[in-house]
Amino acid sequence: MVRKSTSTTKITVSRSRIQRAVASSSAIETGEGTEAIEKRLKSPTRRFTELTLAS
Structure with missing residues (x-):
């Protein structure tokens, strides 16, 4: 089987x-x-602002 290289x-x-x-x-x-x-996602008001992502 021959594979073609793709960019x-x-x-x-x-x-x-x-x-x-x-x-x-x-x-x-x-x-x-x-x-x-979508309107809620674009809203500048965020819920749970005190939470941060785990690192």
């Missing part, structure tokens, strides 16, 4: 595309509207 190119994904994907996935799981979830 790899780095693809950058915008923050808004990631937010839309997360909103869409969450909407499917919860039954809530995608627009409402």
Whole structure:
């Protein structure tokens, strides 16, 4: 079996595309509207601001 070498190119994904994907996935799981979830993700108000990510 012969493998062809493929060139790899780095693809950058915008923050808004990631937010839309997360909103869409969450909407499917919860039954809530995608627009409402996306609006909450883009909101500057954050819940649980005292929490940090584990390192």
